[in-house]
Amino acid sequence: MNFVQVAIPSPLRQTFTYINNSGSDLLGKRVLVEFGRRKLVGIVTDNTDIADGKYKLKNIIEVLDETPLFSTEAIKKIIYISEHYMHPLGVVIESFIPTFLRKAKYQRDLDKYLQVAQGLTSATNLHKLTKDQVNCLDLIKSKPNGEILFSGITSSGKTEVYKHYINSLINKGKSALVLVPEIFLTPQIFHDFQSSFGDKVFLYHSGLTPIQRIKVWLAAQDKSPKIIIGTRSSVFLPIRNLGGIVFDEEHDQSYKQQESFRYEAKEIAKILYKDTARIIYASATPSLINIKKANDGDLEKCSLTKRISDTPMPIITIHDVNKKPTSSGISNFLIEKIIANETAGHQTLILLNRRGYAPVFMCNSCGWIAKSKCCDTSLVLHQNVKRLKCHRCESVWGIPNVCPECGSSDFTHKGIGTQQVEEVLSEKLPNSNIVRIDRDTVSGKGRREESFAIFQDPSPKIFIGTQLLAKGHDFKNVSLVIVLNLDFGLFGADIHMQEQTAQLIVQVAGRAGRSGMENNVFLQTRVADHPLFSLIKTGNYQEIAQELLEERKKLDLAPFINLVYLKAEDSNQAKLRKFLIESKKSLSQEDLEVYGPFEGPITKVGYKHRMFCIIQSSKKDRMLKVLAQFAMESGTKRKEISNWVLDIDPINAI
Numbered sequence: 001m002n003f004v005q006v007a008i009p010s011p012l013r014q015t016f017t018y019i020n021n022s023g024s025d026l027l028g029k030r031v032l033v034e035f036g037r038r039k040l041v042g043i044v045t046d047n048t049d050i051a052d053g054k055y056k057l058k059n060i061i062e063v064l065d066e067t068p069l070f071s072t073e074a075i076k077k078i079i080y081i082s083e084h085y086m087h088p089l090g091v092v093i094e095s096f097i098p099t100f101l102r103k104a105k106y107q108r109d110l111d112k113y114l115q116v117a118q119g120l121t122s123a124t125n126l127h128k129l130t131k132d133q134v135n136c137l138d139l140i141k142s143k144p145n146g147e148i149l150f151s152g153i154t155s156s157g158k159t160e161v162y163k164h165y166i167n168s169l170i171n172k173g174k175s176a177l178v179l180v181p182e183i184f185l186t187p188q189i190f191h192d193f194q195s196s197f198g199d200k201v202f203l204y205h206s207g208l209t210p211i212q213r214i215k216v217w218l219a220a221q222d223k224s225p226k227i228i229i230g231t232r233s234s235v236f237l238p239i240r241n242l243g244g245i246v247f248d249e250e251h252d253q254s255y256k257q258q259e260s261f262r263y264e265a266k267e268i269a270k271i272l273y274k275d276t277a278r279i280i281y282a283s284a285t286p287s288l289i290n291i292k293k294a295n296d297g298d299l300e301k302c303s304l305t306k307r308i309s310d311t312p313m314p315i316i317t318i319h320d321v322n323k324k325p326t327s328s329g330i331s332n333f334l335i336e337k338i339i340a341n342e343t344a345g346h347q348t349l350i351l352l353n354r355r356g357y358a359p360v361f362m363c364n365s366c367g368w369i370a371k372s373k374c375c376d377t378s379l380v381l382h383q384n385v386k387r388l389k390c391h392r393c394e395s396v397w398g399i400p401n402v403c404p405e406c407g408s409s410d411f412t413h414k415g416i417g418t419q420q421v422e423e424v425l426s427e428k429l430p431n432s433n434i435v436r437i438d439r440d441t442v443s444g445k446g447r448r449e450e451s452f453a454i455f456q457d458p459s460p461k462i463f464i465g466t467q468l469l470a471k472g473h474d475f476k477n478v479s480l481v482i483v484l485n486l487d488f489g490l491f492g493a494d495i496h497m498q499e500q501t502a503q504l505i506v507q508v509a510g511r512a513g514r515s516g517m518e519n520n521v522f523l524q525t526r527v528a529d530h531p532l533f534s535l536i537k538t539g540n541y542q543e544i545a546q547e548l549l550e551e552r553k554k555l556d557l558a559p560f561i562n563l564v565y566l567k568a569e570d571s572n573q574a575k576l577r578k579f580l581i582e583s584k585k586s587l588s589q590e591d592l593e594v595y596g597p598f599e600g601p602i603t604k605v606g607y608k609h610r611m612f613c614i615i616q617s618s619k620k621d622r623m624l625k626v627l628a629q630f631a632m633e634s635g636t637k638r639k640e641i642s643n644w645v646l647d648i649d650p651i652n653a654i
Helices: 072-085 089-094 107-113 131-141 158-171 183-200 210-220 232-236 265-273 288-295 332-343 418-428 445-456 497-509 531-536 541-554 573-587 620-636
Strands: 003-007 016-019 030-035 038-048 146-152 175-179 201-204 227-230 242-248 278-283 300-304 315-320 347-352 360-363 380-382 387-389 396-398 411-414 434-437 462-465 478-484 520-525 562-570 593-605 608-617 643-648
Touching: 003 030, 003 089, 016 030, 038 089, 072 089, 072 265, 072 643, 107 210, 131 146, 131 158, 131 300, 146 158, 146 288, 158 175, 158 183, 158 242, 158 278, 175 232, 183 201, 183 227, 201 210, 227 232, 232 265, 242 265, 265 278, 288 541, 315 531, 332 347, 332 418, 332 478, 332 520, 347 418, 347 497, 360 380, 418 434, 418 462, 478 497, 497 520, 497 531, 497 541, 520 531, 531 541, 562 573, 562 593, 562 620, 573 593, 573 608, 573 620, 608 620, 620 643
Parallel strands: 146 278, 146 300, 175 227, 175 242, 201 227, 242 278, 315 520, 347 462, 347 478, 434 462, 478 520
Antiparallel strands: 003 016, 003 038, 030 038, 360 411, 380 387, 387 396, 562 608, 562 643, 593 608
């Protein structure tokens, strides 16, 4: 063992050989090495007595760990993940290391952050389950490992079932991981679990400081039973004695990382824990791929079909706004409904999946539209701060005094955002408590906690917000839900768009009537005759899903065929197109179909153009073999463009 292979966080798809002059086994440990002109922290992934004599090898500068961060088995799984996603091993393995340890810090310096875990006692305040809930719980508990799809209509008590399941794990001395799709959801579920299980419930997400995250990372390795609540990155925590993983709102696209290492948290969990832990996919609107797996018998399933206490399901109405009077994009008829609901002392929820004041700022004289120079997308007017913002890169621009094209000062705006809805309702209902929930209002721990407290208050309110409002919140007194500007989600080339739109509508509709009152949902649209609406207004997601699956099957689309996107970006559009055309020629082999290149839905971000090719095949093993060869060959070539990635099991073309 005179030499070691070190995985370094770089885009190069290989490990690097260094001389091991420590006299000890370094497998799984962090080491400081010289890489080019830099000093970097890497992980030793293999020992060897043989080295390639073509290159002059460097010594390891320093060994940072006394005990390995990764076992031999863990390294094998991480290498498999790297190969599965065809992503550089050094970048993949870095995902398993907290930010604090990605720097040249000694392992012994972590002692001061250790928290003595006392272990959890059995919960004492769990609610009694219904017969249907008990049946689902028994099925989940029937096996110590493997995957199960746990569906149930909104407000049917899914959370209470998996709390009982986690309690059974705690009684066996095992730990549990509960994942939620958004940081914004963590306060609600964290407080809920704390009230049942006490102080040994931990929180983990990117909004914490590096010190807070390293404390949870260390606590995860303690043998005492614990519960960790977190977002998708929590799946990389080294949780000892892990007995169960719950994916709350499993359908949510936030479980897929959309930049750099494009992993799917559910797939990572399966690779790491399928044989040792029970993996529960919980949702009122399960993903089509999991429904298909359950239909095919490849996934166990259980479901809840009734709301707790038989509270009524919402009445969904398709509200055609064509030729109807509106105020700032809201039907006057719906404004009257909001006023009546407010007078009755109830809460209203308005979903508009577009933050800001207006999505287009333009010149009335010549038609010039304000666009981001770096992202080639329309700048969004934020009236409250008198600024134009790019929602792709978050750059901020001043509002011009005169048009840069014609010199006119006659400006206008088109479309509506959450701020504009808030403004018009404040004018109509000046004494109402109007609460806007979007990324502009809830970033930061204090704001998330404040929003959680507002949701718990049953007093009359009007909630206005983006899709954050549709995800898992337990509103106490909502009896009216209005969805605006949903038409864009019914059209488009992306096959996932209709699935995601249907899920969003059913989820937000489920926020109404959770306290037993009659409740109504209005979907404002200009395409009321769209065939999807006839299914959506039934509120039966299973029927919607089966219809979408049948359509996909007829057209031979995912999940009935294996799909991969080759996504690429570069500041030079001609070079980008050339790279993708040559890649298409290389990949167009027997049993593979390659389409494109196409411009991405977002054509430019950070001064770089984006394009992609669609690769599909009915033979997954054959496709992955060809793609692995392509990745290896392209990775060793001189870099032709700024960046490219193979997006395995993609959820959209972004």
